[in-house]
Amino acid sequence: MTSGAKPDPEPTTESHGRSPSGPSNPKDPQVLKIAIIGCGKIADGHVEQIRATGRGEVVAVCDREPLMAEQLAVRLGIPGQYTDAAQMLAECRPDVVHIATPPDSHRFLAELCFAAGCHVFMEKPFALTEAQSREIVVLAERAGKQVGVNYLYxxxxxxxxxxxxxxxxxxxxxxxxxxxxxxxxxxxxxxxxxxxxxxxxxxxxxxxxxxxxxxxxxxxxxxxxxxxxxxxxxxxxxxxxxxxxxxxxxxxxxxxxxxxxxxxxxxxxxxxxxxxxxxxxxxxxxxxxxxxxxxxxxxxxxxxxxxxxxxxxxxxxxxxxxxxxxxxxxxxxxxxxxxxxxxxxxxxxxxxxxxxxxxxxxxxxxxxxxxxxxxxxxxxxxxxxxxxxxxxxxxxxx
The missing domain is CATH 3.30.360.10 (Dihydrodipicolinate Reductase; domain 2)
Structure with missing residues (x-):
């Protein structure tokens, strides 16, 4: 199961975003702020199950294609929508980012998220190669953050x-x-x-x-x-x-x-x-x-x-x-x-x-x-x- 997001390895730097108006529930420290990069078909499953856990709120979504981000945000009532991942991370400051893009982008996006202080949950495949996977693991360890992958079965x-x-x-x-x-x-x-x-x-x-x-x-x-x-x-x-x-x-x-x-x-x-x-x-x-x-x-x-x-x-x-x-x-x-x-x-x-x-x-x-x-x-x-x-x-x- 993989995202239908466009396959380019990096998101564009175009500034196009609508940010949520602050934390989802600042009175409850147990509610994690969660963002999703990649708005293809599998992203629906991520949003549904994030909400089903009762542990977090999806505050923003991001995709290279504005229409992909918009359709997911509008259909599922998500306040923030972006085409630039760096902008989303800076404005929304999520605790956790779910990366649901093709695997050739995972190494770049993971580094971006760890640098912003986020934990990362990855769609499979984790990366293109073992070498890239090791780089992601090292980046997570250096940042002191968790990294996971959707081995759901x-x-x-x-x-x-x-x-x-x-x-x-x-x-x-x-x-x-x-x-x-x-x-x-x-x-x-x-x-x-x-x-x-x-x-x-x-x-x-x-x-x-x-x-x-x-x-x-x-x-x-x-x-x-x-x-x-x-x-x-x-x-x-x-x-x-x-x-x-x-x-x-x-x-x-x-x-x-x-x-x-x-x-x-x-x-x-x-x-x-x-x-x-x-x-x-x-x-x-x-x-x-x-x-x-x-x-x-x-x-x-x-x-x-x-x-x-x-x-x-x-x-x-x-x-x-x-x-x-x-x-x-x-x-x-x-x-x-x-x-x-x-x-x-x-x-x-x-x-x-x-x-x-x-x-x-x-x-x-x-x-x-x-x-x-x-x-x-x-x-x-x-x-x-x-x-x-x-x-x-x-x-x-x-």
Missing amino acids: NYEPPGLELEQWVAGGKLGEIVHLDTSYGYNLAGDYGLAVMSDPNHWVHRLPGKLFHNVLDHVLAKVVPFLGDEIETRVLAFRRRGLTGSAIVDAMPDELRFVLRSGHVTVTGNVSAHGRPVQHQLRVIGTQESLELDYTARTLVRTARWAQPSALGRLFPAWVQAKQFAGNGWRNLGRFRRHEYHYFQCMRELLTRFYDAVEAKGPPPLPTAQILRVTRIIDQIVAGIAAQEAGQNAAPTEAHA
Whole structure:
């Protein structure tokens, strides 16, 4: 999920802004002043979930295109609208800035925000490369500010349940993970990419994969170290469109990672149906199957009884687990906790806790850097494959 903002790496210096009339609620120090840079489609989700947390008020939005800033501000009742980020930061003095622009602008905008004394919450991809990501992390540390990224699916109900399983040591040692992510090129986001050769996704080093691999990898990096071997296979399954730029984008990706005794297999598919978003975690004591679309987590079935009769029981055990997931999801729905971006709400709550020194950062920077490092390796593997080089393992070091 990414912004529809224009892809230029820096906002214009044109002076065009309407500022809010002071703090949103000066009597309540717990209400954070929040601004958003990038007013594309994903910005709506940010505004909705910021408000849903009850922790902050969106005081201003900024986009290179005046109409983009205006439409978001008018539709959602936001007082400030700007085309110049520096002007917005100077006039509004937000506590937190959400950056929802294409990733080629993230390094520049993050530095601007940290210099203005703001914490930064970034849309994924965090940056174009691991090197840029490290620069952003260093800038945050020097400024004494928090930096986060929207790895929201870790905070879906099955992701939160997995967190509890791991914390309780119930899985034993992790042996293997299998992560699968589907992408519908006929959906709203997919059509935007496929119909426009100038779309910023086509300029990413890893093209479409570069824009979705954060979702695929963020779930598995907590189980990996900093030395990672990578094997990659990428190809285009769809037919030709006649556009050299669009046709250069592969749409099927398979990869294998190894870090110490832990292995990962990954699948990104634009053609598999139904569109999948799943994770399997295999441990030495228990194994789990997570479905992020259905919001379910079940233990992998065991065949504990001898003889063929024992094979009758696992299906019923699985059925009971799925029924339990269904009832819990119904409860979340009745409590208004089943919104599409409910996971972002949980992530933002934890991030704002860190901003206010009420809790640790939800995503350690080491994990963010690990994601960007693996993406670099996958992109390098795709480039090597396209160049006809041998598909030898590549290794990344911290």
